[in-house]
Amino acid sequence: MTVMSTPLVATRNLTVRYGAATVLHDVDLYVNAGEIVTIVGPNGSGKSTLLTAILGGVALAGGTIERAPDLRIGYVPQRLVLDPTLPMNVERFLSLPRRVPAAKAREALERAGVPEIGKRQMSALSGGQFQRALLARAILEEPDLLILDEATAGLDQPGAAAFYRRIEEVRSETGCGVLMISHDLHVVMSTSDRVICLNGHVCCEGTPEVVANAPDYRRLFGEGTRGALALYRHTHDHSHTHDHAQDAAE
Ligand SMILES: Nc1ncnc2c1ncn2[C@@H]1O[C@H](COP(=O)(O)OP(=O)(O)OP(=O)(O)O)[C@@H](O)[C@H]1O
Numbered sequence: 001m002t003v004m005s006t007p008l009v010a011t012r013n014l015t016v017r018y019g020a021a022t023v024l025h026d027v028d029l030y031v032n033a034g035e036i037v038t039i040v041g042p043n044g045s046g047k048s049t050l051l052t053a054i055l056g057g058v059a060l061a062g063g064t065i066e067r068a069p070d071l072r073i074g075y076v077p078q079r080l081v082l083d084p085t086l087p088m089n090v091e092r093f094l095s096l097p098r099r100v101p102a103a104k105a106r107e108a109l110e111r112a113g114v115p116e117i118g119k120r121q122m123s124a125l126s127g128g129q130f131q132r133a134l135l136a137r138a139i140l141e142e143p144d145l146l147i148l149d150e151a152t153a154g155l156d157q158p159g160a161a162a163f164y165r166r167i168e169e170v171r172s173e174t175g176c177g178v179l180m181i182s183h184d185l186h187v188v189m190s191t192s193d194r195v196i197c198l199n200g201h202v203c204c205e206g207t208p209e210v211v212a213n214a215p216d217y218r219r220l221f222g223e224g225t226r227g228a229l230a231l232y233r234h235t236h237d238h239s240h241t242h243d244h245a246q247d248a249a250e
Helices: 045-055 088-092 100-109 127-140 157-174 185-191 209-213 213-222 224-233 242-247
Strands: 010-018 021-031 034-039 062-067 075-076 146-149 176-182 195-199 202-206
Touching: 021 045, 021 062, 021 202, 034 045, 034 075, 034 185, 034 209, 045 176, 075 100, 075 127, 088 100, 088 127, 088 157, 100 127, 100 157, 100 242, 127 146, 127 157, 157 176, 157 185, 185 209, 185 213, 195 213, 202 209, 202 213
Parallel strands: 034 176, 034 195, 075 146, 146 176
Antiparallel strands: 010 021, 010 062, 195 202
């Protein structure tokens, strides 16, 4: 069932420049409550910049970003480097920068699928557990919109699949919207309601099935299951290419 509602966030004609380089141009994107939208695209195609813009961290050269009133955003970064010599257990990490009640921290860890790690040292967590701790921290604030920047980078395939299953469950349990970047194309296709294929601009978008069959997507990611491998070798060559994307891919 699709309920039409005001989007949690919507960009219109979003354009971002770093110096002379136009990194994003004329990007229209929206995320509704309860839907999982995934951004795919080659390295340097502006995916992180788009998330940063939505988070309010970059000046716009053009376009607008509309956020729902009082929108609460939870953000899971691609990675976070903590000083390994700093003693810090997971519960304490969740209480930074603001102390949270123990029951709330426990609930967030349960939601993130790692109820048992509260007393563990952050430095002793596996890659998957560490990302779950970041997820727990993001959902502590009960976000309306969860934003994840390649949150499964460094996880193996089963670890990434389990992580995304958890994201789907969080979405079902809380009704939040999810906007994420992913390179795990198989998982993207099974988890997402909509996929946006970005290369400085929106190349194509739609349901996973529609995007997987779109010529622009196939040019970017190749045919069939080997597409995931093509991701890092891609050189973008269709007509509306902008040089920055080509530059960044090299
Ligand atoms: N702070 C910055 N200053 C100048 N250029 C930047 C800055 N951040 C990113 N860029 C450039 O903008 C382009 C897009 O970068 P961005 O990180 O958004 O791409 P991405 O699609 O997330 O890439 P990846 O898949 O490699 O993470 C790249 O060419 C990058 O070098």
